[in-house]
Amino acid sequence: MGTATKEQDVVDLLLDQHQQIKALFAQVKAADGDAKRDAFRQLVRLLAVHEAAEEQVVHPAARDGAGEAVVAARLHEESDAKKVLSDLHDLGTDAPDFDVRFAAFERAVLQHAAHEEQEEFPELRRTTDAARLRRMTGAVKAAEAVAPTRPHPAAGESALGNMLAGPPLALFDRMRDAVSEWSRSGRG
Template identity: 65%
Template structure:
């Protein structure tokens, strides 16, 4: 039996994205040159929209249904990851030292995903109505559609800040992505 988007709850959606993130980490690790850079840009985009949506939708619900300690730890980890992802993006995939920093970043992100999967998600599933979890998946998809495609570490992690600053940053990021992609195809 296949799950449609309407049937999928927010936890299943996020677990699917966590698998995609793991796959992209492996792709970046195993590629070189332009394919590596493209995989890294896909990873940056997925992490940026994923974390923004969690900050807007999931963590506020978890704070209500879980505990502040769990949510605060997730937010700290995400803010640290945004800062390091910003640094890696500026460094570039071909720079000396990228591999070592990327490996540390990967370990931190995967530990964060495990923290969510083992602590936050089970509490959310136990304490939240299944219909609400399905609605939250739709809210996450909507948030991702208007979220920045790059990390903006200086913005902060509150849902209010993301609601105010996220859409203008997302528009700017998406314009930069379109121009970068146009240049890439125009120069091929």
């Protein structure tokens, strides 16, 4: 199943997003100047909403099948990634050491995605009926709609933490995104 499938399940959605993340990594590496900055902004946004939704919906559901140790390891990786992504965001794509730090970040994110795809997602599919997996797609999309658009490492990785801190942070991020876009468009 792909993105065109009306009855897409949550694992297919996340696998599609992993492919989008890989494509954005390639775009950032291939670009420079404004194009690089814009591709990086897209990557930051996708990673922020993707991880928040996984933390709220997917990881709690995967605990039964994949086990606490697998989920805890993914949450630890996500915590580390948020910190690095926040640092890269603050550093900016024009910084002299951005590319080196970005390459290390890419390796860590792709390794994290591989762990999810090999350890967590198969167990989620094995232990969760197909109708619930399809319903979880809607839950992930809803979580992404109210998720922050930037990493906030201090917010934590728990589902409860995301539900409590996520909406106010998302509102702030989305306002900041709108003002930034307005300023870049020349209307400011």
